Amino acid sequence: MSIVPVSLGDRSYDVAIEAGSLDGAARHLAPWLKRGRAIIITDSNVAHHQLPRLEASLDGLERHVITLPAGESTKSWAQLEALTDRLLALEVERGDHIIALGGGVIGDLVGFAAAILKRGCGFIQIPTTLLAQVDSSVGGKTAINTRAGKNLIGAFHQPSFVLIDPSVLDTLPRRELGAGYAEVVKYGLIGDFGFFEWCEANAARLLAGDAEARVHAIATSVAAKAAIVGDDERETSGRRALLNLGHTFGHALEAETGFSDRLLHGEGVAAGMALAFRYSARRGLCASQDAERVAAHLRAVALPDGLAAAGIAASGETLVAHMLHDKKMAAGTLAFILARAIGNSFVDKSVELADVAAFLNAETRSS
Numbered sequence: 001m002s003i004v005p006v007s008l009g010d011r012s013y014d015v016a017i018e019a020g021s022l023d024g025a026a027r028h029l030a031p032w033l034k035r036g037r038a039i040i041i042t043d044s045n046v047a048h049h050q051l052p053r054l055e056a057s058l059d060g061l062e063r064h065v066i067t068l069p070a071g072e073s074t075k076s077w078a079q080l081e082a083l084t085d086r087l088l089a090l091e092v093e094r095g096d097h098i099i100a101l102g103g104g105v106i107g108d109l110v111g112f113a114a115a116i117l118k119r120g121c122g123f124i125q126i127p128t129t130l131l132a133q134v135d136s137s138v139g140g141k142t143a144i145n146t147r148a149g150k151n152l153i154g155a156f157h158q159p160s161f162v163l164i165d166p167s168v169l170d171t172l173p174r175r176e177l178g179a180g181y182a183e184v185v186k187y188g189l190i191g192d193f194g195f196f197e198w199c200e201a202n203a204a205r206l207l208a209g210d211a212e213a214r215v216h217a218i219a220t221s222v223a224a225k226a227a228i229v230g231d232d233e234r235e236t237s238g239r240r241a242l243l244n245l246g247h248t249f250g251h252a253l254e255a256e257t258g259f260s261d262r263l264l265h266g267e268g269v270a271a272g273m274a275l276a277f278r279y280s281a282r283r284g285l286c287a288s289q290d291a292e293r294v295a296a297h298l299r300a301v302a303l304p305d306g307l308a309a310a311g312i313a314a315s316g317e318t319l320v321a322h323m324l325h326d327k328k329m330a331a332g333t334l335a336f337i338l339a340r341a342i343g344n345s346f347v348d349k350s351v352e353l354a355d356v357a358a359f360l361n362a363e364t365r366s367s
């Protein structure tokens with residue numbers, strides 16, 4: 001089993017990674033299930049494919065399973081209200097730990113419910129998508145979406161433990177695997193050119209389910225995220241904002257598609273990263289060959305490399321209007337994550353939104 005520590009003082013925790021660990025979950029979770037019961041929140045797909053493994057492992061404990069609808073629309077006020085009502089009815093106490101078994105949707109919603117239930121109870125992440133294993137289960141960003149945009153209501157609330165079993169990815173649909181891969185390659189693009197090269201060479205193996213490639217991608221991603229989060233837990237120094245590469249564009253595309261299955265989060269991030277690199281090249285910050293290399297890799301793994309591939313026909317002005325709700329907005333200026341090269345991203349606070357709109361309009365015209 002490989003263990004990646006997330007070092008945050010009294011909020012520190014471990015991320016444990018091992019194929020098959022879901023079947024031995026009881027042993028790993030025992031320190032947090034002191035009252036002899038497990039409250040598991042999951043979604044309908046995960047309940048079908050992976051919940052039986054967790055339940056079998058917890059045989060002998062009192063178990064309560066709350067199954068929510070699958071999909072992004074579950075990150076909503078309505079589902080949050082229904083979930084917190086159920087948790088209150090189960091008399092969850094502050095010292096209890098509830099279990100999020102699912103992808104980023106379940107993890108973000110359950111984490112937020114845990115943050116506000118009785119002003120905060122504990123929670124454990126058992127991520128079941130590639131995206132959740134490499135990104136959303138680590139770092140304590142929890143949230144729901146609102147009509148105004150993505151993740152606009154939420155809290156920083158760290159889990160107490162993260163248990164990653166790469167074998168659960170065997171039942172994940174290929175499209176979801178690809179969406180999660182976007183957040184994997186993001187770590188290479190942010191600050192690790194060597195890992196980007198590894199991605200170019202091994203993406204096909206990873207997406208085909210190779211066990212060794214999975215563990216390498218997950219452990220490298222989690223270690224990269226843990227280092228950034230340990231340094232800038234609440235995105236105040238600017239370092240954590242790097243994890244938002246592709247997200248200012250991507251969240252606008254997600255908003256434009258109504259947070260629906262038309263464009264998955266990771267697909268929006270992929271298109272957004274290609275746009276961030278091309279915009280960097282347009283501004284003379286990075287070589288256009290780097291932007292083309294990024295786009296070529298995304299196309300090679302069947303991820304969208306821009307607006308047209310993401311199915312977006314909206315004007316630049318419309319997309320920029322979505323960006324005005326971005327949480328990186330400060331005193332009327334929106335920080336963008338741009339790149340000097342592959343593996344060398346940075347936060348740019350000098351971007352003019354009118355220029356971004358013009359760039360996006362040019363992108364649409366040239367596609």
Ligand SMILES: NC(=O)c1ccc[n+]([C@@H]2O[C@H](COP(=O)([O-])OP(=O)(O)OC[C@H]3O[C@@H](n4cnc5c(N)ncnc54)[C@H](O)[C@@H]3O)[C@@H](O)[C@H]2O)c1
Nearest residue numbers: 045049070103104105128129131135136141168171172265
């Ligand atoms: N908190 C963070 O730091 C962070 C980071 C990245 C993304 N996110 C958020 O995560 C969300 C996206 O997460 P996601 O891509 O995991 O989506 P998701 O949770 O909707 O899961 C994707 C789909 O896969 C199904 N599924 C999950 N595990 C499965 C399995 N093992 N086998 C079969 N089906 C399975 C789900 O039911 C769902 O239909 C977005 O809301 C995004 O904003 C948060």
Ligand SMILES: O=C(O)C(=O)C[C@@H](O)[C@H](O)[C@H](O)COP(=O)(O)O
Nearest residue numbers: 135139141150151240243244247327
């Ligand atoms: O952990 C972070 O920090 C990230 O930015 C990771 C992102 O992949 C993730 O999608 C996150 O939820 C986006 O955060 P937001 O602050 O832009 O809503």
Ligand SMILES: [Zn+2]
Nearest residue numbers: 183247265269
């Ligand atoms: Zn993301």
